Amino acid sequence: MKAFELVVAKDAAHAVALLAEHGPSVKVLAGGTDLLVELKSASSVPRVVVDISRAADxxxxxxxxxxxxxxxxxxxxxxxxxxxxxxxxxxxxxxxxxxxxxxxxxxxxxxxxxxxxxxxxxxxxxxxxxxxxxxxxxxxxxxxxxxxxxxxxxxxxxxxxxxxxxxxxxxxxxLGKPADFQKFGLRKGQALALVNVAASLWIDRERNTCVAPRIALGAVAPTVIRAPAAEAYLEGRAITLEAMAEAGRIAVGDTRPISDFRASADYRRDLIAVLTRRALANAYARAMAKPEGEKR
Ligand SMILES: Cc1cc2nc3c(=O)[nH]c(=O)nc-3n(C[C@H](O)[C@H](O)[C@H](O)COP(=O)(O)OP(=O)(O)OC[C@H]3O[C@@H](n4cnc5c(N)ncnc54)[C@H](O)[C@@H]3O)c2cc1C
Missing domain, CATH: 3.30.465.10 (Uridine Diphospho-n-acetylenolpyruvylglucosamine Reductase; domain 3)
Structure with a gap:
């Protein structure tokens, strides 16, 4: 690893002052699990690294x-x-x-x-x-x-x-909005997601319909994205297994998965549909498990 100067911030305000003082060739160090890996193989390293790990605030x-x-x-x-x-x-x-x-x-x-x-x-x-x-x-x-x-x-x-x-x-x-997270990797531990999905929803108890559904997908586009068409399909709709499965199929159209050495784009599309349905079903189960007064 190439040499750099390490400065330690006492708190957030001090960190901001150090970044301003040493920028723009400056990097923040928190837990270091990503940064140190990156710096080991980087062709150029920042001149100064600001360690923020002791900023209690x-x-x-x-x-x-x-x-x-x-x-x-x-x-x-x-x-x-x-x-x-x-x-x-x-x-x-x-x-x-x-x-x-x-x-x-x-x-x-x-x-x-x-x-x-x-x-x-x-x-x-x-x-x-x-x-x-x-x-x-x-x-x-x-x-x-x-x-x-x-x-x-x-x-x-x-x-x-x-x-x-x-x-x-x-x-x-x-606060307390029922949600669920699903991840599929090539093994159970220490695996990057081929696809990961989270869903959240409130339920209208009288009508058993979906309120403010959100579906967010990872590893299927350059950044984590929402699935707006699937969310719009669910908004105000009666919550059934068929509706959740259909939302999963619609979510596929909101994504741009790639093929790489871990999985093909087609395989990822199947995962998006399945994991979205599961995340919605689990979020719904969490909503139903809440005490009566807390349900919307
Ligand atoms: C073996 C291994 C397995 C991993 N598995 C997973 C996994 O399964 N899933 C997953 O999502 N990730 C995984 N990671 C990635 C990594 O652990 C996480 O991304 C971790 O949360 C990074 O946090 P950190 O504090 O270590 O960041 P650092 O390494 O300290 O910093 C990472 C980057 O963020 C910047 N940064 C950090 N904090 C701030 C801040 N507060 N403000 C501005 N910039 C900041 C740094 O400058 C740097 O560019 C894995 C990493 C390793 C080494």
């Missing part, structure tokens, strides 16, 4: 006025263990559980997973299905945007070199 999980805030430095293992997340969004904990092995989950952070922005990232689909926002800090202050807008392409986000991903927010109106 980026590590919390809390309900705020805006919704559920998850600090960018929260690790996958912490997501799996968080009582708040397990109660409100078990799908997020399930997704975290599928990431790498114990060591990767202990070191790897949610912010790092989103900022790396590989098409098969496992945190993305559930958060997109829950309409998550991200808070970004930079020399000009802080701003927020929808997570879908943050993804700019394969391994590309809208983050500037001097900007920091601070937190991920699931909006208040979606």
């Amino acid at each position: 980026m590590k919390g999980i809390a309900v705020t006025d805006q919704g559920l805030s998850i600090g960018a430095l929260v690790t996958h293992a912490e997501i799996m263990r968080s009582p708040l997340i397990r109660e409100m969004f078990p799908a997020l904990a399930d997704a975290a559980h599928t990431i790498g092995a114990v060591q990767t989950r202990n070191m790897g952070t949610l912010g790092g997973n989103l900022a790396t922005c590989v098409p098969s990232m496992d945190s993305g689909p559930t958060l997109v299905a829950l309409d998550a926002l991200v808070t970004i800090a930079g020399p000009g202050g802080r701003h927020q945007m929808p997570l879908t807008g943050f993804f700019a392409g394969s391994r590309k986000t809208l983050l500037e070199p001097e900007e920091l991903l601070l937190e991920i927010i699931i909006p208040r109106q979606n």
Whole structure:
């Protein structure tokens, strides 16, 4: 690995100041599970790496006025263990559980997973299905945007070199929204997703119809995407197994899967239909399992 200068940030504000001071040839280091692999084989390395791993103000999980805030430095293992997340969004904990092995989950952070922005990232689909926002800090202050807008392409986000991903927010109106995450890889552990899917929905109890359905798909396009045609098909529709299967078939048309050494595009299309149906069915089962007063 080529040499670089390492500077350590005390907190988020200090990290932003260090990024501004050393930019643009600067990189952020969180858990290092992606960055160190990348730097080992990179032909050019940043002049300065800002280690943010000790910024305690980026590590919390809390309900705020805006919704559920998850600090960018929260690790996958912490997501799996968080009582708040397990109660409100078990799908997020399930997704975290599928990431790498114990060591990767202990070191790897949610912010790092989103900022790396590989098409098969496992945190993305559930958060997109829950309409998550991200808070970004930079020399000009802080701003927020929808997570879908943050993804700019394969391994590309809208983050500037001097900007920091601070937190991920699931909006208040979606707290407790029933959701499910499905991943299919070539083996059970340590496998990248051939396809991953998350679905979320509320149900209208009197009519047994779908309200605000969301379907998010990974590894089937350059970034995690929504399946708008499938969502529109489900909105206000009676919830049946046939409707969920049809939504899965429609979702295929919303995607652009590729053929590679792991699987053909046709195989991925089959997976999209099957996993979407399963994610919807499980989200529906979660909705029905909620106590009467909590169902919409
Ligand atoms: C063996 C192995 C298995 C893996 N398996 C999976 C898997 O199954 N599923 C999966 O989705 N991923 C997997 N990964 C990828 C990786 O573990 C995750 O993407 C991890 O969450 C990255 O987080 P990190 O904190 O380690 O990021 P880092 O490596 O520290 O950083 C990654 C990138 O994000 C940037 N960055 C990090 N945090 C911020 C921030 N707050 N603001 C701005 N930029 C930031 C860094 O500059 C860098 O470019 C695997 C990795 C390994 C090594």
